Amino acid sequence: MTLDTVKHASDTPEVEQPWAELGLKRDEYDRIREILGRRPTGAELAMYSVMWSEHCSYKSSKVHLKQFGEKAPESDALLVGIGENAGVVDVGQGYAVTFKVESHNHPSYIEPYQGAATGVGGIVRDILAMGARPVAVMDPLRFGAPDHPDTKRVLPGVVAGIGGYGNCLGLPNIGGEVVFDPCYQGNPLVNALCVGVMRHEDIHLAKASGTGNKVILYGARTGGDGIGGVSVLASETFDETGPAKRPAVQVGDPFQEKLLIECTLEVFKENLVVGIQDLGGAGLSCATSELASAGSGGMRIDLDTVPLRDSTLSPEEILMSESQERMCAIVEPDKVDRFLEICEKWDVIATVIGEVTDGDRLEIYWHGEQIVDVPPRTVAHEGPVYHRPYARPEWQDALQADDANRLPRPSSGAELREQVLRLVSSPNQASKAWITDQYDRYVLGNTVLAQPEDSGMIRIDEETGLGVAVATDGNGRYAKLDPYTGAQLALAESYRNVATTGAKPLAVTDCLNFGSPEDPGAMWQFAEACRGLADACQVLGTPVTGGNVSLYNQTGDTAIHPTPVVGVLGVIDDVSRRTPMAFSEEGQLIYLLGDTREELGGSAWSQVIHDHLGGMPPKVDLERERLLAEILISASRDGMIDAAHDLSDGGLIQALTESCLKGGKGARLIVPEELDAFVFLFSESAGRAIVSVPRSEELRFTDMCGVRGLPATRIGVVDGDAIEVQGQFSIPLAELREAHETTIPALLSDGLA
Template identity: 70%
Template sequence: MIDTVDNAKNTPDQEQPYRELGLKDDEYARVREILGRRPTDAELAMYSVMWSEHCSYKSSKVHWRHWSANTTPEMQAKMLAGIGENAGVVDIGDGWAVTFKLESHNHPSYVEPYQGAATGVGGIVRDIMAMGARPLAVMDPLRFGAPDHPDTRRVLPGIVAGVGGYGNSLGLPNIGGEVVFDSSYQGNPLVNALCVGAMRAEDLHLAHATGTGNKVILFGARTGLDGIGGVSVLASETFSGDEGGTGRKKLPAVQVGDPFTEKVLIECCLELFREGIVVGIQDLGGAGLSCATSELASAGDGGMVVQLEKVPLRATGMTPAEVLSSESQERMCAVVKPSDVDAFMRVCAKWDVIATEIGEVTDGDNLVITWHGETVVDVPPRTVAHEGPMYSRPIARPADQDALVADGPEKLPRPSTPDELRALVLRMAASPNLASRRWVTEQYDRYVRGGTVLAQPSDSGMIRVDEETGRGVALATDCNGRFVKLDPYTGTQLALAEAYRNVAVSGATPLAVTNCLNFGSPEDPAVMWQFEQAVRGLAEGCKELGIPVTGGNVSFYNQTGTTAILPTPVVGVLGVIDDVRRRIPTGIGAEAGETLLLLGDTRDEFGGSEWAHEVHGHLGGTPPKVDLAREKVLADVLLAGSRDGMVSAAHDLSDGGLAQTLVEACLIGEVGARVFLDQDQDPFVQLFSESAGRVLVAVPRSEELRFTEMCVARGLPVRRTGVVDPESDALELQDIATIPLPELREAWEGTLPALFG
């Protein structure tokens, strides 16, 4: 028997499984108060998925005040759409707008690695489609447990295959990302996905249902039983720790993706936008139709009525609650004027996309959903989509934070002899966190569509937007969770600074930020302290850099039992370049005698460093200092160097320090170099310190004086640190070692194939 609104009114005391669906006692009581009765089964399903942590941000919304407090009118002027929309949109000039967003698909990817990762890519691509843009490229910041752990070997190959399988089938290049290993991610890998798309600025579309009498059309794939509750429930629970590789408790099905259906859906949407026959549009991702209908109605100027039995199904016997909660992939919902419905249907038929009129916009206040003539949902849409619970969770600095900070790396034994330093260069190059990602990236198509300008192993990905002018965008994602663990505020600003710097070293001007904030349980006051510090650090850092946060994602409950992951606020930065032909490559070139200059200050900073982690398994002390004013100067210098042809290569210094930067610059460029260390500073510190705000640049000999004078004039420290030497086929570290490039390459490229090949 279908539970109707009339039945709910007549059976006020009927027991309902609200706790099993994730609602707290007080949340269920609030639903009853809003409706003035008990909810129907379908309404209960809607509120439970929409009020989940993943969909409602109920534990994080209170901290969003930091975004508004630190976004100036000048920063706001760069945005065409921001927080609260499907994705952020920024104006990049010449009439072009770019939309980009970063989201998580963490828990589903642990349960079903291939499909969890694949549908994560599919979901973020649809967010970009919903803004009216053509998706151009994807990126995948990934975090895994210990590289030699059996479960890492279970999830990593499947996740990488899922990212590649879906993105490759869509014909979207994967232009960058991260692969990081740490035991804290054991049992809780992080699968974050970014997509970027472009459109003419006037083609921007938003998710709102306006215009009484306008029709609501569901189009794309049929709705099935896969993903019931899906990410909306999975991402709102902590794994108990005994899920293992087979038996798992109370875990809903992970969505199943079909990239070929989505590929056609992309082209169908773009033609609908060109025809000008879409009033509002929303993708169906987390919470499925519950989300799409309530958010469209909530953002509109009236109500909505939906005839749920018209939804095309691929399973028999589905209840209204199941239809509303299904997270089946490759679906979109549009609001269309009655006069445009026939044209809308013709376009969908042309692309062989199923399209069904399921409702219309009304002049009422409620979202009303019927099932074969019976009303099963009658709710104020804002209470579902935008007025869910909002908690000010308890916040407490972790009891062991002082001890963690006091346990610095100064006590750790350091190499000092040339042989020890040579061995460490090779060991670090071969360490899982620094080794070449080629084994991963070769599974991705990085150059499909012909617009890719830079991709992994470059510091940032770059994609051409305008074929005529060469205008393009660069993107980078970064986060060192160890830095954030030691100091959440500074660690998050270091993530912002590194992503900002990685965009700048390509020759692009950093313009905007997205984020994916991955943390443990919000019910832990220590986790909420980390989160609040991170959000404030990012917001205040963006204000200092003058670039806005355009949107993002919060992912809580990333822990197994009581063990939380390292706090991992992944920061994505987008930059614009007026002509991609003046991009700066990462690998040094083959012109003999080019000068290598080190920009920035090198200090004895090893707290949270890759050396401490890889060699000693140590985490303690304080992270490197961050100087965002210096980062702005550095970006300005790199931009000027790119525009004036003074820089032939640039590579930022981060994990592994100068030694790792030299290894990568030589191997990517396939040339040798001679490096001169400062005789007044410890060679270990010079080679392996992870001080922020540093870049290695190669400049032609004819430009060395001009470039150096520019740095000095802007107060940027610059030191001549070596020369390009393509004849040597080796990296020569003066007075320490000469390491042949083949030996370096064997160390750098052999690790991941040995672990997972």
């Protein structure tokens, strides 16, 4: 192949180039020519194609994402916000915590094990690049119908990839979700979150500054895996037979990543790095252009010095490769030798591949010939911005008018009992232990709470007990009914889950999973969800620190439910005072906090019993969510409650079942006079939680709720070995446990064969 150098590109403007095959539109290609004043070289075309992809440039979502900055609430805790590898918040005592959630959806459908494994690896490197030690991961997952053959292909591979990579890294997996719905058939959602800890002074940013400073590529050798992954896979709608193009999915090596983590933390400790960037989506194209764009000068790279696994790779392929376990550091010349020594100590390959220049161009050479000469900002930060047309779907009114509150209801205690058992044994409400038991939740010894608790919790400081809690939530059924409210409900639930354990919510990360941006209906869902989330974050005082957008989650004309996954991070001064979900002491009083209304739209009951989706989702009262959180945090800190569990999918009976089974204690309930038994058990009204209160604390607790204006209704007592609803039914815990714990193994265990 003839090498396209910069001079040759200037001299041959008429040469046809494969811009469409690389995912570019005609007007995008024309704009590249306008920026450069000539046609791009092959290497430049490769760089622009991956960096201007939907996945990297956010070209369809930028106009809506800007609300997260424009409406951001004031926050004393926010140290680093949107725009870096991950957000950073102050959690006190000189500690900072960084966290972020991203997607690896399409690669995980193509190659479940490696797609999921490299999703974990990529988000861990984002956290590492901020200067933090990664301390925990979480995985919100969505799959198609649980009995579909392809779910049995995808799910076991995804779970094995998450467990295999995370367990080998020695990082506890402390939470997440597993949701089944036919809408995710062919478009599973594999989102990955990582949390890292550092001191304030250890924060690092992705920028290349200082003329003459060296650019060092270190970690694994560059291979042919994942070439074009972000521009082709993540920016393409699948047809019914799968993706039209199947670039190789990245291949992960967790042991190499573990060495990379320890090596990087040591060079941080010795203050050897000016700027740093991980190599994830778009590989070297991303790392070099973003570092140069965010820095104070230009950059020169000698691409032929990059260590390769495959000597036949072309320059374009090297620039586009998404080989894993690689980092790019900017190092002062007099510190290079020490940097390389540390890399050698950890058996990490490290190579000086270039240097920071005093110009304003990113220049890349191949065996002495210039193959790239571009303004780096045009590659990294000045890609296309689309104002995609969006419109409320014609079917939205009919969907909302199909009110779930009108569905047939149980008319006797026996029917109620039967529907309770059907609910708690349904795939979405059943125990996910078969999945989560494949993850190590306690490695490193600092895990305080892990799934199935409301939020995962990690101890940060052994001496004081300082810790952080993280939860992720998102209900695509709610968002399908009303994306504005659905996004707010996702935030409210995650916020509530953090507060339920006793931690104070501080900040948000999000992973916005939607259909094709070229579909005005899907784009309307996205716009509404962004608006809803930004408005809610403003009220709750929790700024968005960063996250990810995943579009084109669509098979043919059928999109997934709009699925905004929201992660909330909170801080707790002493993890020994956290509140678990399990009822553990007989005789304690069970209180229901919040108001219960007849709200069944998008509910688990309507799905399980009637296979129905319609009506309106539960109403959101963000001020009530704030009040509930304050009560839960105060009660936890002051020892007024022994257990707490938020009410969400499945309503009161689902939460009660989980708290009873976790603690091995039954409960006797009385239906409040103002409610009928059905609404009491199955309503999914937001802003609610159940707590168990020691009798000695009842007066203090109810006085606190009364003074602050939070409804607190005594609904029963922890007692016996059954859940008994007075005047309606009784179900022994053994029968509930059998229903709750056998569903997932029965559906999925044969998928491992």
